[in-house]
């Protein structure tokens with residue numbers, strides 16, 4: 001049985017169920033690296049260039065771990081576009097090249113290009129090309145891909161029900177997720193899935209909020225059509241897929257009477273975040289908004305203090321019936 005490694009970072013939180021199903025149905029054994037931890041980051045820091053963002057550094061740590069696993073292939077796709085006329089951050093586009101330049105002991109890479117803004121045909125050809133590494137049976141490859149898409153939609157449905165993408169994957173794998181009681185505050189939590197739902201990178205931001213009595217809402221749990229409509233109200237279309245969803249979700253939450261406050265988790269060194277965070281901050285008129293920027297030096301103490309202060313402020317504001325004074329008028 002051929003062994004395929006999938007790093008537990010970046011696109012993992014969005015597409016792991018899809019690719020795991022695809023490779024498993026073709027008879028491969030899928031090995032995911034372990035959840036991010038301090039060692040992952042330390043190993044990533046040794047391999048990645050200083051200028052990259054925190055999630056990329058952590059991703060490099062996952063690759064280092066997988067290099068020790070005696071794999072036949074490592075799956076590192078080149079994500080260009082996952083929606084028509086929208087693009088993923090340029091770092092995703094260059095990741096197979098960055099990885100090849102940084103590691104000398106890599107197994108062969110499966111670096112399929114996903115670019116749905118161009119043509120479906122190329123993607124179909126690439127999927128067959130990847131499938132051919134395991135079988136020459138085209139029917140089997142097609143069936144595996146259809147099944148993979150079904151599993152992906154199943155996990156997306158779980159995310160719409162309010163689970164984080166990480167919890168959705170856990171449930172999909174048949175593992176239990178921590179139950180959480182209903183809180184008195186409703187907080188919209190925004191950020192790229194691979195930083196927000198990675199407990200190490202986010203320093204368990206979501207778990208901490210829940211323990212502080214907050215109900216958490218994510219971009220994936222909102223009505224996607226409404227999110228797109230809100231995103232379309234800003235003068236220039238945001239062509240980054242994740243960035244546009246953040247802007248649309250923030251505008252939607254800002255108008256939603258049920259939401260008490262909004263938190264945006266940004267990563268230091270992230271180009272799109274520096275722009276998207278600024279746009280969101282300027283557009284928040286009705287709800288208190290807090291932007292948290294993290295990097296490899298961020299400490300849990302600072303995070304906890306800011307979360308507690310934010311929650312206290314929201315409760316005090318509610319008790320006194322105070323309105324919001326937006327930072328940008």
Ligand code: SF4
Nearest residue numbers: 053089091267270271
């Ligand atoms: S969007 Fe930002 S955080 Fe994500 S990979 Fe690109 S630079 Fe890094």
